[in-house]
Amino acid sequence: MGMLEAILLTIATASTPLLIAALGELVVERSGVLNLGTEGMMLMGAVTGFGVALSTGSPWLGALAAILVGAVFSLLFGILALSFVTNQVATGLALTLLGTGFSGMLGVGFVGQPGVRMTNIYIPGLSDLPLVGRLLFGQDPLFYLSIVLVIAVSWFLFRTRAGLTLRAVGDNHGSAHALGISVIGIRYLAVMFGGACAGLAGAQLSLVYTPQWVENMTAGRGWIALALVVFASWRPWRVLAGAYLFGAITIAQLHIQAINLGDLSFLPGPLYALAAGVKSLPSQFLSALPYLATVLVLVLISRNKRLTMMNTPASLGSAFVPDR
């Protein structure tokens, strides 16, 4: 296995949790709800997935439990923000704070324990193809699931009647209500789907990416997923592109931190000087790259006010009280 192939493989693993969490949040926001609790739900998923896999020995059960816990945990947000019409921003923040606290509390006994990794699935024949074989057909199950999820969400939103209804609720909840659509009901379902996705994304971290439990192990990925939804202007396929861009940045900075300058002597002069310059930066600056890239990407995307206005679900974040 070549160096390039190894790097590409790790990029896919680093991108998958961002992709799954962002797809869930995309559906939530398309229904007109802004749930800032992704980070907290991911942490709950990560700690549940790890704990269940550890005690049962099955990472599959762990992932399943993470999905359930994510969905149930998101209900807390749903009850407050949808039934009690609390401020969605504040409630989402509360969910993240609660998830951070709860996961830390539940995970006290898991710190330092060796985890159970979900084994890769090799599709016979195809996984032996040169270069793309391992990359596309020799990955962990959640990688395949994430790709299926992109297709499914895209198809659901733009090719089904239910998807049209969900988008209608997100764009104009008043009109949707007048048509007899249960705005609150649909939003509950969307929020729970987002919670399930975030839970699974968290489990990917503790069962595939780094099979262990560390407090706060999501390290801001939930927030990056939220930024990805804006970056993708609420379109599933663009979420895929954005997630892989961020996965690439994360992996690139890790490799730069680990690489030996001597191995780069084959590079032409100016490129070598650039590599040496980047390498001489403190490691903390490289670690900050994904976060700085998120800010930069948000600036580039939001700069065009009209374009953002056109793409944002019109009812996003606004409360809805049915008037019977």
Add this chain to the structure above:
Amino acid sequence: MRIELIKRPQRSALFSVVSPFIALGLTVVVGAIMFALLGKNPVMALYYYFIDPLLEVWSWHELAIKAAPLILIGVGLAICFRSNNWNIGAEGQLIIGAIVGSIIPVMFPDFQTWLTLPLMLLMGIVGGAAYGAIPAFLKTRFNTNEILTSLMLVYVAQLVLDWVVRGPWRDPKGFNFPQTIQFSPAATLPEIMPMSGRANWGFVFAIVAALLLWFMLSRMLKGFEVRVLGQSPRAGRFAGFSSSRMVFFAFLISGGLAGLAGISEVSGAIGKLQPTISPGYGFTAIIVAFLGRLNPLGIIFSGLLLALTYLGGEAAQISLGVSDKVVRAFQGILLFFVLAADTLILYRIRLVRPVAKTMETAPSPAPVEVTHGNA
């Protein structure tokens, strides 16, 4: 059974006062259940959380030390949230304030006059405000979501702090520990009453800031502007208020206060820079702000209360062996109940039984007459 909200004709004055207490009561109940599930005696646990830290004078001082940053940041966030600016990066502004304020004691340790401390505090405020100005600038200039940018900058600030204490500012005589030199007495925030405990002037700053901001919010035109732009940006524009200047105003005030909290913490309670200087004060202050109903006077009390949970967490950890992580879960639950209880201010809550059942018991309603025109 279904929950139905009925809008009150006006805000309920009763629930405006009572709702934080309802939230607190519910949190205590849930907390007791949580402790029972953890196999601890809930009465003992609540005793260690809320009573034990208040029994000795020195621990009142510790309470003031923990409450100072929470109140300072909380009142700044109240201005932000009231004006509908979502600064959730106060933790980062606290860290950058601490770093900028520490330039003098770390790089010029021999500069020891009466001016040292005021200059440090000023630089801390400027550092925090400048860091807070970044999301404000990006929001006003590029229309960027300030929630996400301010939060991303927290991670960046933590990495910057990590770099300075492991790199350029590391104490050469510190046995390779990641920390700066100890600040000189001239660069140390004095204690208020050294005889009885170690509470420092940071708490005084917090009370003064809360009083000033309360006066501004309730008695000055600027405070009116904050509230109008928060509740109705359109009405604010008609009144001639500039919403982009308000974005900067809110972020500079909250960033500056977070910076002051940072430098006060470092020059008071800690005495040097190290990789971790705050147990998440910037995030807990969000809970403080909401529990205080975004009112600076209320925030003094909610800041003291949340500080108590930190102390209680330590006490419960020592006495009952409960993990200190429980505190954060506790705080999260509290914010949930605070937000839910606030609904009671604007709405009456009615539980409605499913329609089919009420049809059976009640006499069937008269057929609806369809009328046109004469409403």
